[in-house]
Structure formats: structure tokens, C-alpha cells
Amino acid sequence: MIDKQELEQGINDRKYIVFRLLEEEYGVEVNQVRSIERMQRITRVPRTPAFVKGVMNLRGVVTPVIDLKTRFNLGTENYTDSTRIIIVAVNDMEVGLIVDAANDVVDIETSAIEPPPEVVGGLRAAYLDGVANLGQRLLIILNLEKVLNIEELQQFNEVESE
Amino acid sequence: MDMNQYMEMFIEESKEHLQAINENLLELEQAPSSEIVNVVFRSAHTLKGMAATMGFEKMAHLTHEMENALDLMRNDKLPVTEDVMNVLFRCVDLLETQLADIIETGADSTASIEEAVQQLNAIVQGKPLAQAASADNPKDGSATVDWSFNQYEKTVISESLNNGKNVYVVDVVLDSACVLRAARSYMVFNAYEEIGEIIKSVPTVEDLEEEKFENEFQIVLVTDADPETVKKTGLNVSEVASVTVHSAQELQQEADKAETEAAAATQASEAPAASLSTVKNGKNGNNGKSGETKKLSAGKSVRVDIERLDVLMNLFSELVIDRTRLEQIAREINNLELVETVEHMTRVSTDLQSIVMTIRMVPVETVFNRFPRMVRDLAKELNKKVEFEIFGAETELDRTVIDEIGDPLVHMLRNALDHGLETPDERKRAGKSETGKLVLYAYHSGNHVFIEISDDGRGIDRNKILQKAIERGLVDAARGENLSDDQVFDFMFRSGFSTAEKISDVSGRGVGLDVVKNKIESLGGRVLINSVIGEGTKFIIQLPLTLSIIQAMLVQVNDEKYAIPLTSIIETANLKRSEIKSVHGQTVMDFRGRVVPLVSLEEVFSIPRLQEKTDDSENVVIVRKGEKLAALVVDSFIGQHEVVLKSLGKYLSSGIPGISGSTILGDGQVALILDCNALIH
Numbered sequence: 034m035i036d037k038q039e040l041e042q043g044i045n046d047r048k049y050i051v052f053r054l055l056e057e058e059y060g061v062e063v064n065q066v067r068s069i070e071r072m073q074r075i076t077r078v079p080r081t082p083a084f085v086k087g088v089m090n091l092r093g094v095v096t097p098v099i100d101l102k103t104r105f106n107l108g109t110e111n112y113t114d115s116t117r118i119i120i121v122a123v124n125d126m127e128v129g130l131i132v133d134a135a136n137d138v139v140d141i142e143t144s145a146i147e148p149p150p151e152v153v154g155g156l157r158a159a160y161l162d163g164v165a166n167l168g169q170r171l172l173i174i175l176n177l178e179k180v181l182n183i184e185e186l187q188q189f190n191e192v193e194s195e
Numbered sequence: 196m197d198m199n200q201y202m203e204m205f206i207e208e209s210k211e212h213l214q215a216i217n218e219n220l221l222e223l224e225q226a227p228s229s230e231i232v233n234v235v236f237r238s239a240h241t242l243k244g245m246a247a248t249m250g251f252e253k254m255a256h257l258t259h260e261m262e263n264a265l266d267l268m269r270n271d272k273l274p275v276t277e278d279v280m281n282v283l284f285r286c287v288d289l290l291e292t293q294l295a296d297i298i299e300t301g302a303d304s305t306a307s308i309e310e311a312v313q314q315l316n317a318i319v320q321g322k323p324l325a326q327a328a329s330a331d332n333p334k335d336g337s338a339t340v341d342w343s344f345n346q347y348e349k350t351v352i353s354e355s356l357n358n359g360k361n362v363y364v365v366d367v368v369l370d371s372a373c374v375l376r377a378a379r380s381y382m383v384f385n386a387y388e389e390i391g392e393i394i395k396s397v398p399t400v401e402d403l404e405e406e407k408f409e410n411e412f413q414i415v416l417v418t419d420a421d422p423e424t425v426k427k428t429g430l431n432v433s434e435v436a437s438v439t440v441h442s443a444q445e446l447q448q449e450a451d452k453a454e455t456e457a458a459a460a461t462q463a464s465e466a467p468a469a470s471l472s473t474v475k476n477g478k479n480g481n482n483g484k485s486g487e488t489k490k491l492s493a494g495k496s497v498r499v500d501i502e503r504l505d506v507l508m509n510l511f512s513e514l515v516i517d518r519t520r521l522e523q524i525a526r527e528i529n530n531l532e533l534v535e536t537v538e539h540m541t542r543v544s545t546d547l548q549s550i551v552m553t554i555r556m557v558p559v560e561t562v563f564n565r566f567p568r569m570v571r572d573l574a575k576e577l578n579k580k581v582e583f584e585i586f587g588a589e590t591e592l593d594r595t596v597i598d599e600i601g602d603p604l605v606h607m608l609r610n611a612l613d614h615g616l617e618t619p620d621e622r623k624r625a626g627k628s629e630t631g632k633l634v635l636y637a638y639h640s641g642n643h644v645f646i647e648i649s650d651d652g653r654g655i656d657r658n659k660i661l662q663k664a665i666e667r668g669l670v671d672a673a674r675g676e677n678l679s680d681d682q683v684f685d686f687m688f689r690s691g692f693s694t695a696e697k698i699s700d701v702s703g704r705g706v707g708l709d710v711v712k713n714k715i716e717s718l719g720g721r722v723l724i725n726s727v728i729g730e731g732t733k734f735i736i737q738l739p740l741t742l743s744i745i746q747a748m749l750v751q752v753n754d755e756k757y758a759i760p761l762t763s764i765i766e767t768a769n770l771k772r773s774e775i776k777s778v779h780g781q782t783v784m785d786f787r788g789r790v791v792p793l794v795s796l797e798e799v800f801s802i803p804r805l806q807e808k809t810d811d812s813e814n815v816v817i818v819r820k821g822e823k824l825a826a827l828v829v830d831s832f833i834g835q836h837e838v839v840l841k842s843l844g845k846y847l848s849s850g851i852p853g854i855s856g857s858t859i860l861g862d863g864q865v866a867l868i869l870d871c872n873a874l875i876h
Contacts (some may be wrong), residue, residue, distance in 0.1 A: 074863075074864055076755070076857070076864060076865040076866065076867065077755065078843065078847065078851060078854065078867065079799075079800035079801060079802070079851070079853070079854070079867075080800065080801075080851050080852055080853065080854075081847070081851060085847070087865075088843055088844065088847070088857060088865050088867075089865060090516075090859050090863050090864065090865050092513055093509050093510060093512055093513025093516065093859065094509060094841075094844075095841040095842065095843060095844060095857045095859065095865055096844055097843065097844045097846040097847050099846075125845060126844070126845040126846050127844060127845070127846075128844070128846045181846060183846065183848075183849060
């Protein structure tokens with residue numbers, strides 16, 4: 034399926050889902066996105082890191098949800114009508130990401146993606162694949178595998194259980 | 196060709212055939228009949244074919260050798276003796292090992308089959324096994340050589356004999372100074388081919404040509420000549436030190452005689468011991484036939500990946516949740532048509548639910564069917580006579596429970612055989628029949644499956660257990676007297692508690708009943724013991740029908756809801772603040788004379804408290820982990836519900852202390868399921 038899409042769009046063209054955290058725009062590859070949900074009731078799961086909001090009922094499947102702003106240390110949560118949960122699937126793992134808004138799909142040529150600039154720095158740089166310059170807009174491309182790195186969770190567990 | 200896609204099928208079918216062989220061999224041991232031999236033969240044959248197709252040469256080889264033996268048996272040329280059966284059983288064990296290796300590595304097994312093949316050859320030859328074992332180094336170069344005639348050779352021999360020809364086994368020893376042994380053996384062959392036909396040699400011609408032999412070899416010769424001529428023909432070749440000629444019939448007779456003697460000797464020494472354990476299958480009286488019917492029904496069924504069933508279950512539970520919601524809405528709107536439609540939908544989905552559940556159900560037979568064999572072997576090892584009966588093998592249990600229940604059952608059966616049943620002598624003295632009775636009984640009752648293991652053995656001595664418990668300080672003597680039998684027997688489930696005076700090979704090696712109990716409890720089940728001295732013991736295991744749906748108590752702490760599995764709950768209580776005591780800073784309560792620590796869910800799970808608690812009492816749920824108790828402090832009890840178990844998703848799969856999973860409530864909200872074992876320290 035992916036191959037077909039790529040053929041239709043040309044090899045160097047990929048679709049990205051654009052979402053917003055505070056004032057910045059981020060992109061995740063469309064084939065990693067399962068669905069975009071409205072905010073709904075989330076059951077808190079104790080003894081997990083703060084960015085793990087808990088679990089939700091996604092059509093009968095209990096799905097973990099993490100708050101991306103908390104994950105990136107971008108300040109506190111502030112859920113509004115435009116808040117969305119992007120359900121992504123990486124390495125057989127389905128996780129919901131809470132974002133401030135999700136409203137766009139764009140085609141980006143792979144050549145338009147540049148490595149993350151040094152200035153972004155710090156914690157967040159580790160989760161980025163690069164930055165895409167789309168004329169007026171600057172899109173931060175996320176590396177979901179790193180964002181959903183389980184090892185960090187396990188480290189948290191170890192600290193907790195000590 | 197890529198064989199991987201067939202691998203799964205091969206493994207499944209091989210398992211079935213091995214099981215069938217095992218069962219039928221047991222049957223055969225009881226009542227030899229050529230019909231059963233045929234069934235076993237066919238299974239072995241199919242297995243051989245499959246193994247060969249998949250390129251598992253060693254497996255194919257072993258089954259081929261088994262086939263040879265079974266073929267003889269089929270034609271009444273091989274008696275069903277204990278030795279023969281033992282060898283056949285050993286082969287099945289080996290095949291199982293091979294299959295296990297194949298499953299693990301995907302490649303042919305490296306397990307050695309030499310010995311088994313040798314023993315098979317020996318029984319095909321009708322030789323006693325003791326001789327076969329030493330066959331690889333013939334001492335005097337005479338009759339003890341490991342001969343294995345294949346079907347073709349046997350036919351040739353018997354036909355030659357019928358045609359009035361002589362069949363000799365010629366033992367040729369070359370001069371120790373002989374240099375070109377291969378050439379010399381070739382000359383001997385040449386000489387014999389002039390007077391007859393060589394149908395076999397040991398070592399093989401190839402080995403002889405490559406000088407893979409010391410200075411001695413044997414040939415089987417079909418000839419018109421008399422023994423003297425045969426001897427001379429051999430000696431005429433230079434550098435031949437000696438030639439011994441045996442007639443094949445003579446060898447056969449000697450072997451037969453030796454076997455009868457050996458058999459007699461074994462019988463004499465084992466006379467008081469188990470001649471054979473009797474194994475009966477309660478409901479399917481005739482296993483030979485049940486094998487056939489099984490095959491038929493297998494053709495009509497479909498193998499389904501258990502993961503797909505899980506998906507189906509998921510989808511279904513989603514439907515159940517929506518259904519609950521619809522019912523609620525219909526009630527509120529109170530539209531007659533809507534109510535009727537929802538009611539109908541409820542009925543249909545209830546039926547659907549039971550079907551989805553039953554798809555996951557597997558008869559306990561799949562676990563039980565390996566027991567007759569195990570009991571047989573064990574009874575022999577322990578020199579006990581036992582009649583083993585299985586009832587209710589068709590009782591169905593959830594697949595996940597089935598996978599887990601095998602080991603505890605093995606343990607309990609072993610226990611019953613080793614500790615429960617007396618030796619034949621003891622039984623006679625006690626006025627019982629020499630043969631003990633061991634019964635495995637499975638049945639449904641309500642939402643549970645019960646499995647009973649009962650023996651008519653010596654029973655458990657209440658006082659002995661109590662004494663031991665007092666010795667170990669588990670209870671004081673005064674109090675012990677007042678305990679009920681159940682409470683006393685319960686000590687047997689304490690870790691490291693064993694009343695066995697001597698540790699036998701079979702049980703008493705530290706893996707006690709406590710492990711069994713823990714396993715069963717982890718499955719949401721319970722174990723009970725009933726025992727009467729001198730009459731026997733009965734272990735009753737109660738298991739839930741399925742693991743994916745459990746009974747749970749929903750509790751609320753602030754605005755969070757948690758489910759506590761009913762199996763770990765002892766009771767709920769309302770506790771006045773004045774009843775809460777403190778010991779070393781730990782809050783405790785008195786529960787029927789026991790000091791039980793209070794565990795605040797609010798603290799453990801750092802549940803945010805929006806409003807200060809003002810009640811002058813606390814609600815607690817008293818839960819247990821083995822013998823330990825704890826009282827979980829909650830705000831309120833919501834009530835008892837059947838909940839569908841769900842995992843927390845792969846992202847959280849590394850485990851959250853105190854939480855074992857989750858479930859979706861009727862309103863679509865997710866509730867977490869407590870892991871009481873992790874909350875009690």
C-alpha cells in the first residue's frame with residue numbers, strides 16, 4: 034500500500050499529518066498515523082511518568098495516551114475544543130498523542146527536509162528527524178520511534194520500584 | 196522449496212500422530228489386537244512420510260525402524276511383550292524429543308537415535324534386549340552380532356528356506372597379519388558368490404571396501420551347499436584365520452530361547468511388582484475406534500490462530516459495551532420499537548457471546564491424554580499396580596487455562612502415585628485389592644470447571660500434618676486441636692511443607708504443593724483436599740471457564756474506578772476509625788484475630804484527593820496473596836461485575852507495579868485491574 038502511494042506521488046514525495054503544539058507546527062508521516070480522535074475520557078495509570086496521561090478506550094482496544102507537550106517539556110496541558118489525539122502506530126505499538134490541534138495534510142519532498150538546526154537543541158532535538166521549510170511555514174518532522182522509546186519508560190519503572 | 200509454510204502443519208500433525216501412537220500403544224499393551232497395531236502402523240507410516248518430506252532424516256529413519264517392528268507385529272511375527280512395548284514407548288519418547296528440537300531449531304534433531312534403532316533391530320530379530328545392548332562389540336564373533344534384516348531380506352530368507360535352500364550366517368576372521376583387508380574380504384565375497392548368494396553382510400560391503408572393520412566380518416549366505424563346504428570355501432582364501440558357520444534357523448532359535456529365559460528372569464524378579472499398570476479410559480472405552488472418529492472430526496474442523504480469536508474477542512467486547520449503552524439509551528428514551536430492537540439485539544449478542552467463548556474452548560483431553568502414558572511409566576518405576584481412569588476428558592476449558600494447567604496436574608498425579616497409593620503388599624495387608632485406583636475426573640459446574648484427582652490409597656494422616664505444622668511453628672498445639680480438617684490439610688500447601696519421610700525420585704524434591712497452589716490461584720482457581728485415612732485422598736481443583744472474562748469487584752477511590760479480581764478477595768468490611776490501630780507506623784486492623792496491614796490505594800497510586808474525607812469509617816477490601824492478607828482502603832464499593840480482561844497496550848507492556856491489566860466498563864470508560872499479589876508484601 035505504501036509502495037503504491039509512493040508510486041502515485043513520486044518517490045520523493047511523502048504525505049505528512051501536520052499538528053500543532055503551542056505555536057509550533059509538527060509533522061508525522063501519514064503511514065504512521067492510524068486515526069485522529071477528539072479528546073475523550075482518559076483513565077489515569079498510576080506509577081507512570083507524567084507524560085503518560087493514561088489509557089483510553091479506542092473502539093474496544095485499550096490504548097495508552099501520552100501528552101506530547103509534557104513529553105517535550107513544553108509546559109502544562111491545556112485541553113480545548115481543538116485538542117486532538119493522534120493515534121500512531123510504530124513497531125506494532127499503538128499510542129495516542131495529545132496535541133493542541135491537527136488540521137492539515139501536506140506533501141513534502143524528502144529533499145526539502147533538512148537536519149534539525151543546532152539552535153533547537155536540548156531534549157527535543159533527539160526526537161526530531163529534521164525540519165521542513167514550506168515557504169511561509171516551518172514544519173518540525175518528528176521521529177516517532179524515538180518519541181515512543183520504551184526504554185525510557187522502563188528506566189522510570191526501575192527508579193520507581195527502588 | 197520453502198518448507199516453512201508447512202512447518203506449522205507438520206508440527207501440529209506430528210503431535211497428533213505421536214499422541215495417537217502413545218494412546219494406541221497403551222491400549223495395545225492391555226489388549227493386543229492386530230487392529231490397533233494397524234492403527235499404530237499407519238500413524239508411524241504417515242509420520243515417516245511427513246518427516247521425510249520435510250527433510251527430517253533422523254525422524255524418518257526412526258519411524259522407519261518402528262514401522263519394521265510394527266509390521267512384524269502386524270503379521271503376528273513379533274509378540275507383544277513388555278520388552279517390545281518398552282522399546283516402542285522409548286521410540287515415541289525419542290520422536291517427541293526430536294519434534295521438540297524441530298520446533299525449537301527448525302532443523303532436524305541432533306538427538307541420538309542409535310540406541311533406540313539398535314533395540315528396535317534387536318526386537319525385530321527377536322533377541323533379548325540385554326544382548327542387543329552389548330551387540331556393538333561382539334566378543335566371540337558368533338551370534339551376538341546386531342543383525343537387522345529388512346523386509347526384503349526377510350522375504351528372501353524365508354523364501355530360500357521354503358525352496359529347500361540353506362541360509363547360513365558365516366563368520367569370517369582374517370589373519371591378524373593381513374594387510375589388505377579390504378581386498379581379502381573382496382576375495383572371500385567372490386568365493387562365496389560362486390557357491391551361493393550373499394544377501395547381507397556386517398559391516399556393509401561399502402564399509403568393508405573402505406576397510407572400516409577390524410579383521411572380522413559376517414555374511415548371510417543363501418546356498419545349496421552344506422556347512423562343511425561353506426567353511427572350506429572360506430578357508431580356501433589365503434589369510435583367512437577362521438570361518439564359523441551357523442545356520443540362520445539355529446541363530447533364530449537361540450535368540451528366541453535366550454529371550455524366553457530373559458523374560459522369565461524378569462518376570463521372576465518383578466513378580467510381586469506391577470506386571471502392567473492398567474489404564475482405562477472412562478468414557479471412550481474403545482480407543483482403537485476413538486482414534487478413527489477423531490480423525491474424521493479433524494477433517495471437519497478448521498485450525499484458527501489464537502490471535503485471531505483474540506481479535507474477535509476484542510471486537511465482541513466492544514459490541515457488548517455498545518449494547519449496554521444502547522440499553523441505557525433505550526430505557527431513557529422509552530420508545531417501544533427501540534426497546535424491542537435493543538432487546539432482540541441483546542439476545543442475539545448473548546448467543547454470539549457464548550459462541551465466541553466456546554471457540555476458545557478446548558477439551559481437557561488435550562492435556563489429559565498424555566497422562567495414561569505417564570502413569571504407566573511411573574507405576575512401573577514405583578513398583579505399584581494402578582488402574583487409571585479418566586472421566587470427562589471432553590470437558591472444555593479456555594485455551595489459556597489449558598496451556599497452564601498441565602504441570603500442576605502432573606505434579607498431583609505423581610503425588611497420588613508416590614505418596615497416596617500403597618505398594619501392592621501394603622494394600623494386601625490392608626485388605627484392599629493389590630491394584631490401586633487413580634481417577635482423574637473433569638466436569639463443569641456453573642461458571643467453573645472442576646478437576647478431581649482421587650486415589651483409594653492410604654489417605655492423609657491429619658495428626659501427622661498437624662504435628663509437622665506445630666513443629667514448624669505454623670500453629671500452636673492448643674489451637675491445632677480445634678482446627679477443621681480443611682484447615683489442617685491446608686498446611687500442606689505451605690512452601691517447603693512435606694510429610695514424605697523419604698525423598699523419592701518421583702516427588703519430594705522441593706517442588707511442593709505450594710507451587711501447584713500458586714499456579715492454580717494465578718489462573719483464578721482454588722484447590723481443596725478431601726481425605727479419609729485408609730480410604731484415599733481427593734484433590735479438587737476449581738478453575739474458571741475462561742481467563743479473558745473474570746468476576747471482579749469494582750471499587751471507587753475519589754473519581755477513579757478500579758477492579759479487584761474476586762478470586763483474591765476474602766471479604767469487604769466497614770471499619771470504624773477507632774478500629775484502626777498502628778504498629779510501627781503501619782496502620783493495621785484486626786481481622787478475626789489476625790493483624791492485617793491496611794494498604795491505602797490513594798497513597799499507593801497517588802490518587803489526587805479533591806475533597807477531604809469526612810466519614811468516620813473506612814471501607815476496606817480484604818485480599819490475600821497465598822497466606823498473607825492485606826486490607827485495601829477504598830472510598831466505596833460499586834459492585835460485582837463480569838469484566839473482560841484487556842492488556843494496557845504494548846507501550847505500557849513493561850508492567851506497572853500493582854496493575855495487572857484493564858477492562859472497559861459499560862459506560863465505555865477504562866478501569867484498571869489491581870494485581871493484589873504486587874500490593875501485598
